Amino acid sequence: MTQTQGSVAELLKNHPFFEDFAEKYRESLLECGRPVSFKKGEEVFLTGEQANDFFLINKGRVAIQVPASGGNPISIQTVRPGSVLGWSWLIPPHIWRFDATALDDVEGVAMDGRCLRGKVEVDHELAYELLQRFTRVMADRLENTRIQLLDIYGRGNE
Amino acid sequence: MSTVMDVQAVYTLIDSLKSDGYEVVGPRLRDKALGYVAGTNGSDLPAGLGDDQSPGNYRTRDRGDGALFGFRSSPQSWRRWIFPPNAEVWSARRDNDSFVVDTSAPDSMKVAVIGARACDVAALTIQDKVFLDGQFQDPAYKARRENLLIVAVNCSLDADSNTCFCASMGTGPRVQAGHDIALTEIIEGDKHYFVADAQTDEGSRILEGISGAPAGTDEVAAADSAISNVADSMGRKVDADGLPELMNESYESPRWTVVGERCLSCTSCTMVCPTCFCTNIEDSGDLNGVATRTRSWDSCFTLRHSHIHGGAIRNTNKARYRQWAIHKMGTWQEQFGTSGCVGCGRCITWCPSGIDITEEVTAIREEA
Amino acid sequence: MTIATKQNLESIVGAPRPAKILSVDRNTDDVWTLRLEGQGAFGPGQFNMLYVLGVGEVPISISGSPGKTDELLHTVRGVGGVTNAITSLKAGQSVGVRGPFGTSWPMAAAKGRDVVIVTGGIGLAPLRPAIYHIIENRADYGKVSLLYGARTPKEMLYADEFDSWRETGDIEVLTTVDAAIGAWDGDVGVVTTLIPRASADISDAVAMICGPEVMTRFTVAGLAERNQSKDNIYVSLERNMKCGTAHCGHCQLGPKFVCKDGPVFKFTDVAHWFEKREV
Numbered sequence: 001m002t003q004t005q006g007s008v009a010e011l012l013k014n015h016p017f018f019e020d021f022a023e024k025y026r027e028s029l030l031e032c033g034r035p036v037s038f039k040k041g042e043e044v045f046l047t048g049e050q051a052n053d054f055f056l057i058n059k060g061r062v063a064i065q066v067p068a069s070g071g072n073p074i075s076i077q078t079v080r081p082g083s084v085l086g087w088s089w090l091i092p093p094h095i096w097r098f099d100a101t102a103l104d105d106v107e108g109v110a111m112d113g114r115c116l117r118g119k120v121e122v123d124h125e126l127a128y129e130l131l132q133r134f135t136r137v138m139a140d141r142l143e144n145t146r147i148q149l150l151d152i153y154g155r156g157n158e
Numbered sequence: 159m160s161t162v163m164d165v166q167a168v169y170t171l172i173d174s175l176k177s178d179g180y181e182v183v184g185p186r187l188r189d190k191a192l193g194y195v196a197g198t199n200g201s202d203l204p205a206g207l208g209d210d211q212s213p214g215n216y217r218t219r220d221r222g223d224g225a226l227f228g229f230r231s232s233p234q235s236w237r238r239w240i241f242p243p244n245a246e247v248w249s250a251r252r253d254n255d256s257f258v259v260d261t262s263a264p265d266s267m268k269v270a271v272i273g274a275r276a277c278d279v280a281a282l283t284i285q286d287k288v289f290l291d292g293q294f295q296d297p298a299y300k301a302r303r304e305n306l307l308i309v310a311v312n313c314s315l316d317a318d319s320n321t322c323f324c325a326s327m328g329t330g331p332r333v334q335a336g337h338d339i340a341l342t343e344i345i346e347g348d349k350h351y352f353v354a355d356a357q358t359d360e361g362s363r364i365l366e367g368i369s370g371a372p373a374g375t376d377e378v379a380a381a382d383s384a385i386s387n388v389a390d391s392m393g394r395k396v397d398a399d400g401l402p403e404l405m406n407e408s409y410e411s412p413r414w415t416v417v418g419e420r421c422l423s424c425t426s427c428t429m430v431c432p433t434c435f436c437t438n439i440e441d442s443g444d445l446n447g448v449a450t451r452t453r454s455w456d457s458c459f460t461l462r463h464s465h466i467h468g469g470a471i472r473n474t475n476k477a478r479y480r481q482w483a484i485h486k487m488g489t490w491q492e493q494f495g496t497s498g499c500v501g502c503g504r505c506i507t508w509c510p511s512g513i514d515i516t517e518e519v520t521a522i523r524e525e526a
Numbered sequence: 527m528t529i530a531t532k533q534n535l536e537s538i539v540g541a542p543r544p545a546k547i548l549s550v551d552r553n554t555d556d557v558w559t560l561r562l563e564g565q566g567a568f569g570p571g572q573f574n575m576l577y578v579l580g581v582g583e584v585p586i587s588i589s590g591s592p593g594k595t596d597e598l599l600h601t602v603r604g605v606g607g608v609t610n611a612i613t614s615l616k617a618g619q620s621v622g623v624r625g626p627f628g629t630s631w632p633m634a635a636a637k638g639r640d641v642v643i644v645t646g647g648i649g650l651a652p653l654r655p656a657i658y659h660i661i662e663n664r665a666d667y668g669k670v671s672l673l674y675g676a677r678t679p680k681e682m683l684y685a686d687e688f689d690s691w692r693e694t695g696d697i698e699v700l701t702t703v704d705a706a707i708g709a710w711d712g713d714v715g716v717v718t719t720l721i722p723r724a725s726a727d728i729s730d731a732v733a734m735i736c737g738p739e740v741m742t743r744f745t746v747a748g749l750a751e752r753n754q755s756k757d758n759i760y761v762s763l764e765r766n767m768k769c770g771t772a773h774c775g776h777c778q779l780g781p782k783f784v785c786k787d788g789p790v791f792k793f794t795d796v797a798h799w800f801e802k803r804e805v
Contacts, residue, residue, distance in 0.1 A: 063714060072708040077715050080723075103711050147716040148704045152741040153647030153677055248541045250579060256620035257579045259541040293786060294771035297540060406780070409802050436775030439768045443580015451541075456775070463776055465766050467605055468738070477804035481778075489781035 008033040011109045015056045016082045017133055025126050032115035037107045038062075044085065044100035051088030051096045053110040057081050060106035065099040073099060077141065087134055089113025160373035160381075161354045167368050168226060168341070168352060169200025171309065172272060174367050180270035180307060183236050185229060192218060192229040194236040198272065204229065211320040211503065213512030224350060227273050227311040227343050230320055231502045235278040235432035236271050240302045241285060244454040247298070247439075252447030265298065270307040274337065276330030277322070277502035279310050281432030283336040287494040288435045307360060310337035314344065314384035317391040321503030323516055326395035329500040331388045339365060342381035353381040394506075394516045396487070397523060398497065404526055405488025405519075409480065413521045418476025420511045425457035427505035427513075428482065433490075433498050436463065458482050479513075487519060542577040542622030548597065549617050554681050557603045557648060558613040559589065564596040565623060569630025570655030571762060571790040575770050576600060577622025578615070582608040585767040585785070587652035588626060593662050598623070601651035601683065627770040629790045631656040631734050632760050640668040640731035642724050644745045646675040646717050649736040650683045652762055652789070656734060661695040669731075671698040671724035675717030675741075679703050679710045698725050717741065718748040729753040735793075736762040739800075746793060759793035763800070780805060 012018050012026055012033060036055065038044055044055065044062055055062075061080050065073035076098065079085045085108075088096050094113065120127035163171075175182050184198030192204050208221040208228040221228045250259045286303065289296040313322075313331035324330030333340050338361035342353040353373050356362040373381075408414075428434045438456035443449040456463060459478045464471035472478050490498030499515070506514045545562040552558050568588050577583040584606075590599030604613040615621055633656065641660065645653050653672075660667050672691070676682045682701065691697045700720045702713035713720070717737075721728065733754060735745050742761050749759060765777035765784040777784040780799035782791070799805045 061713070068707070075706040075710060075714040078702070078713040078719075080713075144716050144719060147718065147740075147744055150740050151677065151704070152716065152738055152744070153649065153675055153681075153704075250541070250622075252579060255618055256544040256546070257622070258544075261541055289773060292772050294773070296771075296773055406798070409799075409805065435773070437769075437773070439583070439774060441577070441580060441582040447579070449580035453774075458775065463766065466764055471765070472804045474804060481805070484780075485778065489778075492781035493783070 008035055008109055011035065011056065011058055015058065015109070017056055017084050017137075021129065021133075025129060028119060028123075028126070029111070029116070032112045032119070033109045034112070035107070036110045037105070038102040040102055040105050042102045042106075044102060044106070045096045046099050047096055049096050051086060051094045052113045054084055054086040054089050054113065055108050055110050056084055057106060057108040059108070060102060060104035062106055063101050063103050065101055067099055073101070077144065078103065084134075084137055087138065089116070090134065159355075160378055161365060161368075161370040162373045162377050163341075163352045163354050163368060163370040165224075165226065165350060165352075167370055168203070171364070171368050172198060172200050174364060175270040175272070175307070175309075178268075178364070180268045182270050182272060183239055184272040185227065185232065187218065190218060191216065191233050193232045193234060194239075194271065194273070196239070196269075203227075203273075208316070209320075211507040213321065213506050213514050214509055215512075216507050223345050225315055225343060225345055227341075228315050230313070230316060230322055231275065231277065231504050231507070233504070233508065234430055235281060235502070235504075236274065237278070237281065237285065237432050239269050239271070240282065240306060241289075241299060241435070244452060245298065247451040247453050249448060249450040251449070257449070265301050266305060267302075268305045268307070269302070270309065272309040272311075274308050274310045274333070275313060275502070276310065276333040277324045277327075277500040278432050279308060279333050279336045280324075280329035280500045281502070282308075284433045284494065284496055284498065284500070285435060286336075287496065291494075307364075308337040309339045309341065312340060312342045312381070312385050313388050314342050314381065315388075317387055319388065319392040319394065319503075321394065321506040321514075322501060323392060323394040323396055323503060324501035325389040325392045326398060327497060327499055327501035328398065331392075332385045337361075342385065344377070344380050344384060346380065351377070353377055394503065394514075396499070396501065396516050396519050401497070401519070402488045402491040404523060405484045407526065408484065408488075408522050411522055411525055413518065413525060414476050414480040416521075417479055417513060417518055418474060420513055421459075421475040421479045422511060423459040423475045423478055424510060425459045426508045426510065428457035428459060429455065430504035430508045431486075432502060432504070433486070433500060438462075458485070483515060483518060486515070542575065542583070542624045544620035545598065545623045547615055547617050547619050547621060550613070550615060553601065553683055556605070556613075557601060557683060559599055559601045560612070560615070560621065561590075562598040562600065562621065562623065564594070564598050565626075566595050568592055568626040568655075570633060570659050571631040571652055572626040572628050573652070573767075573770075573789065574598075574600065574623050574625030574627070575767075576602075576608075576612055577624070578608060578611040579622070581611040583622070583624075583768075584608045584612070585627070585770065586612075587762075587789075589651040589654045591658035591662065592655050593658065601648070601654075603648045624770060627785055629788055631762075631790055632732060632792075633659050636732040637666045638668065640726035640728075641670045641734065642721075642726045642728055642731045642749075643670070643672045643674075643734045644717060644721070644737075644749075645673075645735065646737040646741050647677065647681065648683060649738075649741070649762075650674055652736050653734060654684065657691060657695070657697065660697070661691065664696060669698070669726040670696070671700065671726040671731075673717055673720040673724060674699065674701045675703065675720070676701070677704045679706055679712065700724065716744070718744050721745075721748045721752060729755075731758065733759045734762075734790075735759065738764070742800075756794050756797065757792075760790055761793050761796070761800075762789045763791060763796065764789070
């Protein structure tokens, strides 16, 4: 993980996750963010590690994976630029449940979970705003996962 | 120009059809029911026999009046002579790495149906639209249809129509089109006669050979009034006004659940219906490298009817009854420009649960 | 009664003609493409009934170029008695052919416009003729995006052609799989997740969708979210087609015979029935 020169404020402002997010809240979150980048193939996080951050992806794709035997992880979903990665920071015991691996050179912002948790404990309005956005992301992922479970291409045209 | 004929002249008519080379199919008592059988002679006609029909019930009875055509809808229509329940379509044999098809010559047997009811003649013209008027013509159906002669008999004798509802479907009780000759049977005290009308040149030619007198105004009036009486007294009816639209909007109706609980998916209604046209196509092969394709009547009440890879589309009795009823009364109109129901009432009589399509349509209309 | 003969279509309605198999190529574990002697013109999206002597007959869409009439391609997945018999045939043998039947993709209506093609698994086969047609008449169309999903990377059909479609065809090919094991560096997720990424202007593009009904349903919803008018959506539907000539009654969807009025429908023409259960 390396620091880059991109301005966190700029990145937050342009990320769809914070679209229409009140200015005062975005500013209060600035101190929790730091720019990050990952090389293609680099691990963003690993199953079982402490989940201290979530990531706003600006460039490149990240694969959410399950480690499997033989060194061949199974890819479950792809997180694309404009989306967010990770919500385990929000839910105790704050442990990553999956691996995340950069599929391309990835750039984004890591938001420090401990910093965020401190803020939402005292400002429930901010907590609500943030949770609404995470709920939407989770609902989208859940819907897509459900469709994946349907094996929708399996039925052929005999 | 109408002719008046007596009973003997009807027998002569049958003989003359035979000598013209027709296989005559007519009504006869068989297996305790009045159905259509090939090889009919005048003496086979069910003189004095009638029937009583109600939902799930059919019985023959003695009329006591000597009527030749005193019955209502037969258990099956005579469509099987045009559209057989089971037929080989072609066979093929292996020829090195390929195969050669033998398409059997179209059936050229001339068939004359005597005693055809208006509902069944209307049903035939509906099947014509299915097999002849679409983008593709069915050659076997076409061959049989071209060799068919119809001596229809208007329904004039039974004021109580039991399960019939042709008047409301606009198909009867007077035969309208598609026949060659129409007869109306009249019994008034001691008088027993038929008013005959030719509809086609072949019909005229045949009638010319039969002894009869030109019909007087009284006889024509008696025939008209007898047919009107049957029409007016028909107990069952379907309100056909805007029916396709009504049915098309009825998919979510709770009524389908109610009727679906009574329906056994036994396929009876589709086997007796004179307009049902679904067929299953089966290929089989033998060890000598000869393969045959057969086509047999199928029913939308079977699970396999809607089978696609992954499972059937219509899994429940409710969905299958709904498909059948909406097709007959609704979507048929868009497909073929006509209703798929002629009001013969067979599906009501022969339903083991006594489901009455007229009752179902009425219930759906009342809900809407 | 005398009946006028409409058209001598006896060979289509009745018996299949034997067509010599020129080659059989394996596409994936259970999918093969048969190359047959040509039989003349067809429209992209149309199908033939393929027959194996004494075994049976199934509807299979045509998967080759409508511009090449000297060969006839059929891509078949071996999933049942007849399809397994078809995929077991060898070059030099014959397969019975009746057709072509049914409607085609709206290649004329799509002229001058962007096109978005959404499909999954074997559903790409009936769309390949449309893709070939676009490539052969590339100037007639705007931006073209192919969004293709498969269960796993190895189940992707025609994957060896994607680069040439991109480079010589100027077609944007976006792919995704439900699950990937090992070295797959492409996308994982359902095909609908590709919709927001298409560079074709979804809101005005003609959409062509072919897949199982579940996929079609989610795709129509996904396109609507991107302001796609349902008037521009065309879908290929699957029903039990036994005869191809609208005589056997098995393939009905409301008033439609899928074999004759379809398999390609303007979505709005079938939405009333498509959106209901067990119809």
